[in-house]
Amino acid sequence: MKSFVFPEFQIVRDEEKCGQCRGCERQCAFGTHTYDPVADRLVSEDYKCAGCQRCVVFCPKNAIVVRPAPSFYRPNASWSREKLDDLKKQAETGGVILAGCGCDKPFRIYWDHIVLNASQVTNPSIDPLREPMELRTFLGAKPDLMDISAKEGDIEIKTKLSPNLVVETPILFSALSYGAISYNAFRSLATAACKSGTYFNTGEGGLPRDMREEFGRCAIVQVASGRFGIDAEYLNCGQAVEIKVGQGAKPGIGGHLPGEKVSLAVAETRMIPLGTDAISPAPHHDIYSIEDLSMLISALKEATNYEKPISVKIAAVHNFAAIASGIVRAGADIIAIDGLRGGTGAAPKVIRDNVGIPTELAISSLDRRLRSEGIRNRCSIIAAGGIRCSSDVIKAIALGADAVYIGSAALIAMGCTLCQKCYTGKCNWGICTQDPRLSGRLNVEIASQRLSNLIFAWSHEIREMLGGMGINALESLRGNRDHLRGLGLHEWELDVLGIKGAGE
């Protein structure tokens, strides 16, 4: 069937600059560029281009520009080009439109409507280069009361403490499963996490055996509805176990890792046959209630001999704060809350772009709900979904989170350009693919260095902002909404965020 869909991108090649080295042809797994030996020139097919900019970055002569195609339908506020193109695709295939990455719709980004405080005169600011600044964070349940005894200056804690994760900076790598991303990308995250004193999350694709000894000390192992790669050894090889109930990019639905991506190594790690679809059902079929969730939490605590904190990850949806309260009461030590902009390797676009609520609103309502019920100490909150920079991190913490997960930001650090074609398995940047030719492009040493650099830079920026507020420990900022003000927000939004308007 002849497709009526426009190419999304236009490739402009400067023939004067192009040296016919055919680098672009080799770089593009979508087959966009081909060499015409007769004319001795490169030919590009716009409609194949994913807009990932790999050829642009790697062209030694800077001869290529990839830009949005200028063709347009008659402008129509209701029928945008995206709506028309998606509709045509569905008319041609009868399929569900897939998308990678997080929601890209222009819903309000609250981070950009919140400003931070700074000290002036009365409370001197602190210079983090000169004075100690504490970012270390403990994730897990804290006791209601701490019983201590002091003997000749020695303090002994008598209360039995729950296991906690210790992070040197409040930034963890979000769940990105091996299978969805390449081995090199997965290993880069693990390497950087260990180097930076933080944790990576295995996602639901298991943890390759050859990585367990070296990287188990900085791993959070995930248990999702597909239960892939899970046995007692896996549960015990990380430092925490996370039950994935929901994901911000696709709340309420499961996932299908297509058989094409289930390579031999992926099959081994997930412990499933080669080439089958790895299907994660929408719910955990042993969890239909808070009581059932409580049972799985307890089962995991039993399976790990009560040595590891158990996290429960849910998507931020309408009534999630009440549900989260139930999750804390069910025994979770950490709640990971993933908002509307959370990323994914593949989700139906209609779900990605229309289901869930923004993380910013979710953090605040969750923190306040748990405080009002007097159970905030029983769990830590990790916020995820749309964290782009260090100021997003610090705002998340002032809104009530203990730490954040970064997923998209980490991938961007490794080279991702958010082209949203993750589900094709042809990632030219070697991140979201199982093709050895492509994944080999990602050098673990370099990618992990880029990730460590990012964590280092953000951590320092956080110290600067903290110091500016006159605060020398991140703990003192947690849920401290007095340090935030809203700009250009409605009354109800300020109410949900629990912050005042600027100038108030």
Add this chain to the structure above:
Amino acid sequence: MARAVLFESSLKADQIDEKINAVLIDATDVETKELNGRLRDLMLSGEKKVNIINVCGQRFIGTRLYTPERLKMEIDIFGTPGNDLAAFLNGHKITVHGNAQDGVGNTMDSGEIFVEGRAGDVLGFSMRGGEIYVRDNCGYRTALHMKEYEDKRPVLVVGGSAQDFLGEYMAGGIAILLDLQGQTHKANFIGTGMHGGVIYLRGSVMPSQVGEQVDISPINDDDRSVLDRYVSRFVERFPEIGNRLEEILNSQFVKLTPKSKRPYSNLYAY
């Protein structure tokens, strides 16, 4: 607290002697966490056999028994263990002299479970290896998302039948339902979303009871040898059902298998 009586089981006298020689835990008024802690301590101190009497609802029995050395233990439970018996089980052998509740063998990796009675819902959920034998019926969502991997091929044999959603999302393994009471299989939505593994039903099933992704076919010689192997084990393990091996093996069986390993391959527009 209800007490289950030790001698209500099908054990022969000499077996009971042997069992009594094993370490005995009286679970009366013992909480789940404490019971499982005691089991773990016994395993670490080198005990190989434990009998637990007066079990009444304690959960996760067998779950806390993983060690990197993969020590193995044999546990006999007298009474009614609670939910998630043998969840994530790692190679141990558990016998329940009585009924079991929901979630038996949840995500188990290896080992053996025998239930001299019935089992509840979500039996064998996501199990990847090992064998489970249940003498009587079981509940809803049996063998859901059962898997297999290389030499691991989980086996579930149920003497009776199951309720709805048997084998939903099944991705591997073998589930055998013998319907020994002859009440016919009444479950609906059998094998919905199935993309691996096989279900054998003694007797027959209506196509309307079975999910769209499932093929119903008669059994062949290979299937007969699979049935022979596991039904023999079942009959041997539960002598109280009588010497019915030949009768069972000569009965009519149907086989349910997935139409595709890739049930969702045509769902998306690329």
